[in-house]
Amino acid sequence: MKKHSPFNAVILDVILPWLTAAGMLAALAMVFLYVPNERVQGAAQRIFYIHLPSAWMAFLGFFIVAGASAAFLWQGKRSADLLAQAAAEVGMVFCTLVLLTGPIWARPIWGVWWTWDPRLTMTLVLWLIYAAYVLLRVFAGDTETVARYAAVLGIIGVIDIPILYIAIRLWRGIHPKVEQMAPEMAWTLLVCTGAFVCLFTWLLWLRLQSLHLRNDIIALRQHILASS
Amino acid sequence: MTYLFAAFSIVWIVIFLYVLSVSRRQRELAREVETLRQMTQKEPSPPSS
Numbered sequence: 001m002k003k004h005s006p007f008n009a010v011i012l013d014v015i016l017p018w019l020t021a022a023g024m025l026a027a028l029a030m031v032f033l034y035v036p037n038e039r040v041q042g043a044a045q046r047i048f049y050i051h052l053p054s055a056w057m058a059f060l061g062f063f064i065v066a067g068a069s070a071a072f073l074w075q076g077k078r079s080a081d082l083l084a085q086a087a088a089e090v091g092m093v094f095c096t097l098v099l100l101t102g103p104i105w106a107r108p109i110w111g112v113w114w115t116w117d118p119r120l121t122m123t124l125v126l127w128l129i130y131a132a133y134v135l136l137r138v139f140a141g142d143t144e145t146v147a148r149y150a151a152v153l154g155i156i157g158v159i160d161i162p163i164l165y166i167a168i169r170l171w172r173g174i175h176p177k178v179e180q181m182a183p184e185m186a187w188t189l190l191v192c193t194g195a196f197v198c199l200f201t202w203l204l205w206l207r208l209q210s211l212h213l214r215n216d217i218i219a220l221r222q223h224i225l226a227s228s
Numbered sequence: 229m230t231y232l233f234a235a236f237s238i239v240w241i242v243i244f245l246y247v248l249s250v251s252r253r254q255r256e257l258a259r260e261v262e263t264l265r266q267m268t269q270k271e272p273s274p275p276s277s
Contacts, residue, residue, distance in 0.1 A: 047235040093246050097239055104235040115275045199243065213257035220264035
């Protein structure tokens, strides 16, 4: 397994999980006890403080997939491919959270769980693209060819993100845009985003560790087969 | 408030299940690495001539 310096190991294995837990508790306290209700939407609007950071972390994950995939295609480094795999899975977790919290927020505000609004539809498309990526990695085997196909998919998939952002302007959807915010709301969003960044980093680290372990198993098996 | 609690509960459940699944996979893989390492150490070294 890839070795990390003791300093990095302490930060990632000890400090990061506690920082994530503290951040998530602070986020909970701010959402339930500090931030005021929005005038029109009431308490349901507070779902926004987990919905938006989840979306940002999903995008971050998919941008990492695209970057690491490009690096893998360019340099052929196995570590870049492993990073892409880990980021795709973690990005999928956050994208799933977006697709679960969105309808729960939509129901009391729009009166429906789902509508084929451009942004919602493009988010679903994004989820499907990276679901295909994850399924490809899980079921198609761990070969160089599969890794290359997956890398191309990981790069193409990320094009959906800018489309998703301009979808409201292009097709006039009903999805709300963040324009102006009261200071309490901005602070709450900042704390929630910080907590989600810690959570994202920790989950990515955990997943990357298990992928490195799987890599070690493959190398050890090959060593045993070669020496027998 | 019901919708707010539902959204937060779902987020916590999904994260908890994912962390649980990753750590379970990691434990199994670490055990397998250890077994394979022991196998490689037990291998007899080639006789020196």
